[in-house]
Amino acid sequence: MPISTEVFLQAAVDAARAAGEVALRRQQSLGPMQFKGKKDIVTEADFECDRLIRDRLEAAFPDHNLLTEEEGVLDKGSDYRWYVDPIDGTINYAHQIPLWGVSIGLAHKGKMLCGAIFLPALNELYTVIAGSGAFLNGERIHVSVENDLAKAIVSHGDFNVSADDVERNRLNSENFWARMRTVASVQRVKCLGSAAVEGAFIASGRLDAYWMVYLKPWDVAVTTLLVAEAGGMVTDLRGGPWNLETDSALFSNGILHADMLAALDWDRRKLPD
Numbered sequence: 001m002p003i004s005t006e007v008f009l010q011a012a013v014d015a016a017r018a019a020g021e022v023a024l025r026r027q028q029s030l031g032p033m034q035f036k037g038k039k040d041i042v043t044e045a046d047f048e049c050d051r052l053i054r055d056r057l058e059a060a061f062p063d064h065n066l067l068t069e070e071e072g073v074l075d076k077g078s079d080y081r082w083y084v085d086p087i088d089g090t091i092n093y094a095h096q097i098p099l100w101g102v103s104i105g106l107a108h109k110g111k112m113l114c115g116a117i118f119l120p121a122l123n124e125l126y127t128v129i130a131g132s133g134a135f136l137n138g139e140r141i142h143v144s145v146e147n148d149l150a151k152a153i154v155s156h157g158d159f160n161v162s163a164d165d166v167e168r169n170r171l172n173s174e175n176f177w178a179r180m181r182t183v184a185s186v187q188r189v190k191c192l193g194s195a196a197v198e199g200a201f202i203a204s205g206r207l208d209a210y211w212m213v214y215l216k217p218w219d220v221a222v223t224t225l226l227v228a229e230a231g232g233m234v235t236d237l238r239g240g241p242w243n244l245e246t247d248s249a250l251f252s253n254g255i256l257h258a259d260m261l262a263a264l265d266w267d268r269r270k271l272p273d
Contacts, residue, residue: 005114005129008061012104012116013127015056019049019102020120023087027096043094046070049086053104057082064106069218079109083221083244089194091158098122101196105222110244115222117196126200126226134203134230143232143253144205149263152256154183155190155198157212183263199223202251203230209252209260211237217244223251233257237266 026045050070057066058074061082066074068084082104087093089100098121105115117126126141128134134141146152183189190207192198195215201207203226212220224234224242233254234242239261242249252260 003061008106009114009116009127009129011057011060012106012114013118013125015053016102016104016116016118017125018056019052019086020118022052023049023093023100023102024120027093042070043087043090045093046087046090049102050084053084053086053102057084057104067218069216081107083107083115083218085196085218088196088219089192092193097193099192099194099197101194101200103196103218103222105225107221107244112221112225112244115225117200117222117226119197119200124200126203126222128222128226128229130225130229132229134226136200136204141204141230143202143227143230144208145255146208146253147255149183149256149259150185150187152186152208152260153188153190153206154186154209154211154260155192155201155207156210157195157198157215158191158193183260185263195219196223199227199251202232202253203227205230205253209250209256211248211250211260211264213237213248215247215249220249224249227251235261237261237264 023045047070050068054066054068054071063076063078065076065078065081067081070086085103087100088103093100101117101119103117106113112130114129124136126136195212198210199220202210221244227234231254232252234249234251236242236246237248237250250260
């Protein structure tokens, strides 16, 4: 008998809460941080939460594929794949900045079915099922209704992404500054340091738009569905369709999407493949 999507969602919620509790507890005794790149870190808590989530999902759905940030791919040949970021925003987490979270979502044949994002330091649980709306702590949420770019609060992904590739990072940073100048007409430009947080804040109407480059599927698998179900829009930075293989994204309330694409003017930007 087929398993209902609600069962999948509850598994994601339970695992996200459990991992969030571990992360909060471990935050006071992280031990030495490890570098997995020139400027990208991982903590013992990342690994512990990754293992906890993988163990729970494997036990509940032994035939499903898994992709987690710290442990990589587990391929069982299934049409179902879980996307897991055990601690999204590790830099924030390691420095006691409360903008980080656990993201767990399930896709079927490349399309997101459901997911949960838990922001432990804020005690916020975001949940979503395709076709059923987006929720924060059980209450339905919607994107903002801002229609004036000059009043928009927008955010962008972290600097120093792909810092191991000097040329790629240089061009990336140059283009971040160029895009920041381009969107100078917005009210504020933020950099919150966590794709899970920023996507959740778009869905709940706290931010009006957010863009990111060089993303990984575990970064935004859940937030793309969350924003769409909250009434927003997600595309690549040229306005094309977004999927789990796309490595850039613009999230918005939908109303400002065309204005944001025009402001970013991505076709004039030059970034390495």
